[in-house]
Amino acid sequence: MQIKGFKFSTVEAAIKKPGRKDLALILSKVPAVCAATFTSNKVKAAPVLLGQERVADGILRAVVVNSGNANACTGEPGMAAARETARLVAEAAGVSEADVVPSSTGVIGVQMPMDRLSAAIPALVSGLADGTLDDVARAIMTTDTFPKISSRQGVAGGNAYTIAGVAKGAGMIRPDMATMLSFIVTDAAVEPTFLKNAFKSAVASSFNCITVDNDMSTNDTALIMANGMSGNAPIDAASPDAGQFAALLSEVALDLAKAIVKDGEGATKFVTINVSGAASGDDARLAAMAVANSPLVKTAFFGQDANWGRILAAVGYSGAAVEQSQVSLFFDDVQMVAGGLFVGGDAEKKGSEVLKKPEFAVNIDLALGNGRSTVYTSDFSYDYVKINADYRT
C-alpha cells in the first residue's frame, strides 16, 4: 500500500532484548499537517511530554517509535533521551528537530538504552527505501498477538487519497486513552482546524470507546499526519468532500480500536455494549463503561453465562440516572429484561446460546431520554490473569 509521500522503516535496535524489529520510523517527504491526542494520566511518559510540545504548532515530518521501553517514570534523563532520539533522527533524515516526535511503549521505569538506540538510527533512516506500514505495525507490538492496520480510500476534488493507520495495544486499555499507540497517515490535503476536529471526533467514537481492563497508561498516543501529496485542494469544513473524509477517518480509527479489543489480553469474546434511552449522552456512556469494566460482568462473559443481574447492578452503580422499572436488556435480539424484570420463558436458554458466540452485543435501554453510547470490550479470562501475573517489568 502506498500513501503518497510517506516512507516507513523498521530495524532491530534490541531495546529490551534482541530478536525482533523494535524501532520504527514514519517520515513524510514534506511537512504534514498534524493532530494528536495523548493520555490524560497525570503520570506521563517523556515521549508524551515532548510530543505534546512538538505537535502544538500543527506541523510534523516524522514519528520515531520504539517498543520494549516506555521511557516513563524516567525523570530528566528520560526527557533527555526522548529529545536525543528525535535529534538523531532529524539529523540523519535531514529534517528539523522540532518536526520529529518520539513515541515509546513497553516497560515503565527503566532508562532508555541510548547506546543501542543511537547505533540503530543510520540503518533506520536508510531503511526508508523499502519499509512498509505493515512493518511498522509489527515493530510497535508488545503483548499484541497480531499487527493492527487499516486503510480506506477516498476522492476529494477528483483526486484519490488514502487514509491508513496502525495501532498497538492489548492490556492496560481504557479511554482516555489506553496503552495504545496509533499512527494514522494520509496523503490528502487537509486544512488544519478541520483535521483537528475530524480526528477528535474519530478518536471519541473509537479509541475512547474501548476498554479491556479499565487501566489507562502513561503513554497513550493517537496521532495523524496529512501531507497533501495527493494534490487535492485542502479539505476544510465547507468542502463537499469533508463528510467523506471524516467518515473514512472514523472507520479507520474504529477498525483499529476494535482490533485492540479483539486482541485484549486473554480475550475470548468481543462484546459490544449498546446503551440507549439514557437521560443524556454522558449518562449513556457512564452506564456502558460501568458494564464494560465490571469484573463480575466480564468473568460472566468468559463463563458464557447470560447473567443479566450483574449487568443491571453495574448500570445501577454507574452514576447514570436509572428507573429500575423502565430498564430493558437484550443479548443480541434475545430479550432478557423488560420493565426491570426477567422475562422468563426460555430467555435464559436463548440468552446462553448468544453468549456462546465469540462476538455478541448487550443492548440496554433505559427509557429516560435519548442518550446513546456504544463501548467495545472483551471478557476476563484465566489468561488475562496469567499474562499479567507473569509479566515482569
Add this chain to the structure above:
Amino acid sequence: MQIKGFKFSTVEAAIKKPGRKDLALILSKVPAVCAATFTSNKVKAAPVLLGQERVADGILRAVVVNSGNANACTGEPGMAAARETARLVAEAAGVSEADVVPSSTGVIGVQMPMDRLSAAIPALVSGLADGTLDDVARAIMTTDTFPKISSRQGVAGGNAYTIAGVAKGAGMIRPDMATMLSFIVTDAAVEPTFLKNAFKSAVASSFNCITVDNDMSTNDTALIMANGMSGNAPIDAASPDAGQFAALLSEVALDLAKAIVKDGEGATKFVTINVSGAASGDDARLAAMAVANSPLVKTAFFGQDANWGRILAAVGYSGAAVEQSQVSLFFDDVQMVAGGLFVGGDAEKKGSEVLKKPEFAVNIDLALGNGRSTVYTSDFSYDYVKINADYRT
C-alpha cells in the same frame, strides 16, 4: 457470647436449595435505637427499599435475613414478598410489623419462594430460645468461605456493655457499599443522634474502605441496633464514655470489613493501600481506590510482582492531583520510588520479598498536602475468574 436482651435464631428454609440453614432472625426483647446505611446503587433490592422506610424512625425490634435469594429486580411481587416476610415474623414474635426489617442476599431476579419461607417462620421464632450470633454469621454466608463475627466490650457509667457484629461478603465488593450485609448489636444505651453519627463514622473507615472487585451490589446493608439493656445512662456526644464507644464500634466494623477482604473471591493476598500527602482527603481516597481496583495492579499482587509502575499509573489516572517528581512508594518499609524515580540498587529484590507475604502494605506519598486514606483490598487470581465465570444465577 451474650448481648443482653438480644436473641438469635437460624433455620433451614431451603430458599435456594436444601442442606444448610439459610434464614436468620435477630430480635431485641425491647425496642432498640437503630441506624443503617444501604447501597447507593440505583438498582435497589426490595428489602433495601423496605429497610430504608422502616429504619427512618430510628427504632427497630428485629431483622430477618435470608441467603439464597437477593429479592432484587423482582418488582412489585418482590416488594410484597419483603413486606410479607416481615409481617409473618412480627406476627409470630408478637412485635410491631413496622419494627421488623427484612434483608436478603443471593441470586438476583428470582422471585422469593414464599411458600418455603413462610413455612419456616414458626421454627425460626421458636428457635430464638437457643440460637447464637455465630449461627447467624453462618446462615447469611453465600460465597463466603468462613463466617465473619467480631465483638468488643466496654464500660459506660460503670455498666459493662458488648458490641457484637456479623457480616457476609466476598465478591461484588466495593464501597458504597459492597455486597455485604452487616448487622451489629449492642446492649449499651445510646442516644439516637450519637448512634447515627458513630455508626456513620465507623462505616466510613471500614466498610467504605474495602474493595474486592469494584462491583457494588443491589443489596448492601449495614445496620446497628442498641437496646440499652446493659442499664447504663444513654451515651451521647457529651458523655465521657462516648469516645470509647465510638472507637470500639469502629474496631468491630473494621474487623468485619477486613474479614470480607480476606475472604475476597479467590484472594491469596490481603493488601493495605496507604496514601498520604495528598492535596486533600478526597484525592487520597481517589488514589488509594484506583490502585486497589486496578486489574493490572491486582494481578501483579497475585503474581507476587513488585510492580510499582502499574501502581504509579493507577495513581496517575485516579483523578487525584499528582506531581510525578514528588511521588514516593514503598512496599512495607522497602522504598521503591523516590522523587518519582525507581531507587535502583537491590530494591526490586527486597520489594519482591515483601510481595511474597500473604499480607503487606503499599505506602504511597504524594507530597502535596495532608490528605490521607487507607483502603484494603485483595489480589486478582485465577480463582476469582473461576468462581465468577462458573457462578450461575
